[in-house]
Amino acid sequence: MNSLGLDKAPKNTRVVVAMSGGVDSSVTAALLAQEGYDVVGVTLQLYDHGLTVGKKGACCAGQDIYDARQVADKLGIPHYVLDYENKFSDAVMQEFADSYLNGETPIPCVRCNQRVKFRDLLDQARDLGAEAMATGHYVRRVPGAYGAEMHRGTDPSRDQSYFLFATTQPQLDFLRFPLGDVPKTETRAIAAKLGLAVAAKPDSQDICFVPEGGYAKVVEKLRPGSIEPGEIVHLDGRVLGHHDGVINFTVGQRRGIGVHDVGSNNKPLYVVKVEPQTHRVYVGPKEALARHRVTLRDVNWLGRSDEPTRDVPVTVKLRSMSQPAPAKVTLQEAGPTGTSAVVVLEAPQYGIAPGQACVFYQGERLLGGGWICRDDQTVPQ
Structure with a gap:
């Protein structure tokens, strides 16, 4: 039994590593290559780079694809870049825009894992003859009496299990997470020791396809003319002000609402409800949440x-x-x-x-x- 729980010698075990160009997936590939596994690196091109011009730290952007290729070359493993722009747009970005317009607060990273990386890419890994696919996520895959279980990462500050809740049992049986027990500081130390150029590369932040100008610009680009102004209304029925679009508000939000509760000693107001049908944003005291x-x-x-x-x-x-x-x-x-x-x-x-x-x-x-x-x-x- 090898370290991935498969009954084969590492050299006879092909593993596809999802390489985003960051330090985590790079170290994942490096550790498996060091153990002698037949490692194949795959990087996905996910979105129209015009949406993210000027954004730093975006996953799967042009620089990240270049970084992943450089790491693969240093490790001496094959590396493929797959064009998933249409898949990503259909499975993630379109729903992202609709969700905001419907008064919701979406998490596209979950949908990306669910519908792209752990579905389409996993199928691609099987087509490449892999017996497992590894990622740099900080979660643990623990063998159980009835199959593999997903557990939080050992380092609570890095645990990413929340974003992987939609992983199915068949997917989990095929997936491996070599960094689940590794603190992030150790990951960077390994990268530096191996001379990987991404050792000090900053972590990707926020949503990969959202530019620094904010997600409203992405929604406007995907759904031109769909963002409409409306009223900001207190739960008691008073109209306190106006807004430029419901997509700028999320339930529980306190800052940036733009109004104060006149007559209540300036008691803080929170967004309590977003009503896209009427373009109204309802606000009230914290206890209303x-x-x-x-x-x-x-x-x-x-x-x-x-x-x-x-x-x-x-x-x-x-x-x-x-x-x-x-x-x-x-x-x-x-x-x-x-x-x-x-x-x-x-x-x-x-x-x-x-x-x-x-x-x-x-x-x-x-x-x-x-x-x-x-x-x-x-x-x-």
């Missing part, structure tokens, strides 16, 4: 078939940077949007935004997650 219950759509469940699916005690993350919160989750029967679920929180949480993900954990193990639906809060008509 409190939620005990969350409804999810398109749920991915990595629990075993013999495990309960009602009132399951879990901790949940409601945003990528939020702290895990105790809750119970109950799966519903599959419908038009796939499997749905209801999450009942032990204590109220604030700023739960439609379009974000709610991800379930039991201890270190990821059980799955789903997309947060609009709540049923009523607002003045």
Whole structure:
């Protein structure tokens, strides 16, 4: 049994490494090559570079493709660049624009992993004769009694399991994450020791295809003329001001709203609801954000078939940077949007935004997650 859990010598085991041009995927390829695996590097060209002119730290941009090729050359492994622009646009960017216009706060990185990297690229890896595909994500793949399990990365500050909640069991069986137990400082030290030019390269930030000018420009480019102004309305019905488009607001937002609650001692206001049909943004005090219950759509469940699916005690993350919160989750029967679920929180949480993900954990193990639906809060008509 080799280090990837396959019953073959490394030299007889082909592994495709998804190389983004960053330090993490470069070190992943280097470590596997050092062990003697038959490593093939693949880099995806994902989007129209005209959308990201001037952006620094963007994943899979022109410089990153060049960096990935340089690393592959140094390691002496074959490297391929695949044009996935159309796939990425159809599977990620179009939905990103529609989601914002629908008053949601999307996470395109999850969709990219779900629909492009762990679906189309994984199929490509199989076509290349690979027996596994490795990435530089900071998560752990742990063998379990009923198949592979996904666990948080050892370094909590680097854990990326939230963004991989949609990974299916067959995908997880094929995937490998060599950096799951490695702190980021050690990753950079390995890159420096091996003389990789990306050792000190900054991490990619935010959304790869969004320029520094903001995502509104991308939405406007993808959906010309679709951003309309509207009213900013207090929950008590008062019109407090106007805005240039609902895409500039997310539930839980405090800064940048542009209005104050006149007559309430300047008490801070938060975005409580975004209503795209009327182009209204509703604001109110923080207590108006409190939620005990969350409804999810398109749920991915990595629990075993013999495990309960009602009132399951879990901790949940409601945003990528939020702290895990105790809750119970109950799966519903599959419908038009796939499997749905209801999450009942032990204590109220604030700023739960439609379009974000709610991800379930039991201890270190990821059980799955789903997309947060609009709540049923009523607002003045």
